[in-house]
Amino acid sequence: MTESTKDAEYLGLLQNYYAAWHSLPSYNRLCEVLGLASRSAVSKVLNRLREAGFLDRTPDAMWVPTAHFFERSLAAFHVPAGTPDHAGEAGVEAFAVDAYLIPKPSHTTLVPVKGDSMIDAGIFSGDIAVVEQRVAAQAGDIVVAIVDNEFTIKTLDMERGKYLLRPANPAYPVIRPRGQLELFGVVVGLIRKYRS
Amino acid sequence: MTESTKDAEYLGLLQNYYAAWHSLPSYNRLCEVLGLASRSAVSKVLNRLREAGFLDRTPDAMWVPTAHFFERSLAAFHVPAGTPDHAGEAGVEAFAVDAYLIPKPSHTTLVPVKGDSMIDAGIFSGDIAVVEQRVAAQAGDIVVAIVDNEFTIKTLDMERGKYLLRPANPAYPVIRPRGQLELFGVVVGLIRKYRS
DNA sequence: TCGCTAAGTGAACATTTGTTCTCTAGCAAT
DNA sequence: ATTGCTAGAGAACAAATGTTCACTTAGCGA
Numbered sequence: 001m002t003e004s005t006k007d008a009e010y011l012g013l014l015q016n017y018y019a020a021w022h023s024l025p026s027y028n029r030l031c032e033v034l035g036l037a038s039r040s041a042v043s044k045v046l047n048r049l050r051e052a053g054f055l056d057r058t059p060d061a062m063w064v065p066t067a068h069f070f071e072r073s074l075a076a077f078h079v080p081a082g083t084p085d086h087a088g089e090a091g092v093e094a095f096a097v098d099a100y101l102i103p104k105p106s107h108t109t110l111v112p113v114k115g116d117s118m119i120d121a122g123i124f125s126g127d128i129a130v131v132e133q134r135v136a137a138q139a140g141d142i143v144v145a146i147v148d149n150e151f152t153i154k155t156l157d158m159e160r161g162k163y164l165l166r167p168a169n170p171a172y173p174v175i176r177p178r179g180q181l182e183l184f185g186v187v188v189g190l191i192r193k194y195r196s
Numbered sequence: 197m198t199e200s201t202k203d204a205e206y207l208g209l210l211q212n213y214y215a216a217w218h219s220l221p222s223y224n225r226l227c228e229v230l231g232l233a234s235r236s237a238v239s240k241v242l243n244r245l246r247e248a249g250f251l252d253r254t255p256d257a258m259w260v261p262t263a264h265f266f267e268r269s270l271a272a273f274h275v276p277a278g279t280p281d282h283a284g285e286a287g288v289e290a291f292a293v294d295a296y297l298i299p300k301p302s303h304t305t306l307v308p309v310k311g312d313s314m315i316d317a318g319i320f321s322g323d324i325a326v327v328e329q330r331v332a333a334q335a336g337d338i339v340v341a342i343v344d345n346e347f348t349i350k351t352l353d354m355e356r357g358k359y360l361l362r363p364a365n366p367a368y369p370v371i372r373p374r375g376q377l378e379l380f381g382v383v384v385g386l387i388r389k390y391r392s
Numbered sequence: 393t394c395g396c397t398a399a400g401t402g403a404a405c406a407t408t409t410g411t412t413c414t415c416t417a418g419c420a421a422t
Numbered sequence: 423a424t425t426g427c428t429a430g431a432g433a434a435c436a437a438a439t440g441t442t443c444a445c446t447t448a449g450c451g452a
Contacts, residue, residue: 006399011302012301012302013302015301015302016300016301016302018295018301019295019298019299019300019301020299021254021258021260022218022260022261022295023219023220023254023258023259023260023261024219025254025256025258026256026258026438026439026440027438027439027440027441028256028438028439029254029256029258036400036401037400037401037402038400038401038402038403039402039439039440039441040400040401040402040403040440040441040442040443041399041400041401042440043440043441043442044398044399044400045399045400058217058219058221058225060221060222060224060225061440062217062219062221062222062225063219064217064218064219065218065219070294072294072298072301072304072305072306073305073306074305074306074307074308074324075305075306075307075308075327095306096294097293097294097297097298097306097387098293098294100387100389101293101387101389102293110293119318122315122318122319122320122323122388123318124318127318141390141391142390187390188389188390188391189387189388189389189390190386190387190388190389190390191293191296191297191385191386191387191388192318192385192386192387192388193296193297193384193385193386194337194338194383194384194385194386195337195384202429222408222409222410223408223409223410223411224408224409232429232430232431233430233431233432234430234431234432234433235409235410235411235432236410236411236412236413236430236431236432236433237429237430237431238410239410239411239412240428240429240430241429241430257410
């Protein structure tokens with residue numbers, strides 16, 4: 001059961017539509033989106049995509065995307081090294097962004113980054129930090145801490161048995177908490193979006 | 197115009213349903229999900245949520261969640277001691293990450309980054325670049341280009357009408373393509389994962 | 393060339409959809 | 423109490439839904 005080229009194209013169109021609207025359209029709309037003239041053809045396409053594992057149905061028979069639907073192609077080559085052989089573009093594998101970045105959704109929060117105190121660590125203002133909430137961390141972890149009632153992102157370090165928060169920017173001072181260090185969570189990932 | 201407590205509850209139920217199925221149910225199903233007996237009540241709830249900015253409709257009048265729908269306030273979490281002023285910034289719910297980063301799934305590839313030639317731009321070895329494949333780009337864009345049969349990620353710039361590729365690391369030279377510059381795509385996002 | 397298969401068309405169908413209307417119950421303010 | 427207001431119930435409706443059927447077309451191998 002080879003994945004048909006045409007169906008892959010249909011899947012791409014569906015993914016684009018879903019990315020724009022966060023929802024799958026009705027059959028009538030699908031005719032336009034997929035470039036088909038009849039709803040019965042749409043029905044067949046959807047059933048094929050379900051058999052391929054990209055779609056599923058709710059108990060109410062509504063079409064919904066599966067985890068496979070959200071997988072993206074991950075280029076096998078590295079940048080800049082590597083041998084492109086880009087004609088084939090072979091060796092792309094599936095990659096689910098959400099599952100990769102957020103293994104524990106219930107304990108994870110996305111925190112917008114403000115300020116440039118971690119600029120040398122490649123964390124810029126406007127980035128979004130993926131924060132796993134927990135109370136314990138190790139020296140070397142990048143953490144979200146609460147200092148003077150404000151959230152701040154810094155590298156956690158230890159000096160003579162006491163924790164301190166180290167910025168990654170020489171223009172900022174090291175923070176040595178007076179009492180207990182209040183930890184919001186550990187930064188486990190980073191998201192950045194370019195352009196608007 | 198106060199945000200009703202009941203509506204907030206309805207919104208939560210909707211968010212739960214959406215988290216489970218990645219789709220909004222039909223009115224009949226919504227009656228069960230929201231605990232209402234009549235579809236007209238459902239209609240009113242949805243319209244209220246639209247006015248509050250959590251829902252919208254496609255041109256085909258289908259209900260879809262808006263960006264607000266996916267937002268989750270930091271304040272919703274228990275923060276140990278104190279009320280940090282997080283300046284009204286809000287987190288985004290986990291499953292929206294994918295849609296946030298990848299507006300055009302079918303033209304997007306994820307490319308692992310190797311090397312430190314873009315380190316000053318906050319792009320490190322091991323990061324994953326979100327690359328939108330296209331042939332045109334503007335000066336200032338970070339692009340994935342093909343130079344000497346190798347993929348490379350650099351900032352695109354123009355000098356005297358000719359394109360050149362500028363690294364974000366003084367240790368690397370500017371690349372001035374001899375002939376035509378071959379573009380693989382434009383970097384529209386970045387993903388980084390800390391620790392394993 | 394002949395068939396075979398799969399993909400797409402177009403019409404018909406009973407259901408279901410979402411909307412609109414009127415009506416009732418609860419709540420708040422006076 | 424009475425008045426107003428809103429949330430929700432319930433019925434009625436035209437319109438749209440998704441499925442099924444028989445039919446056409448295109449591609450492929452023998």
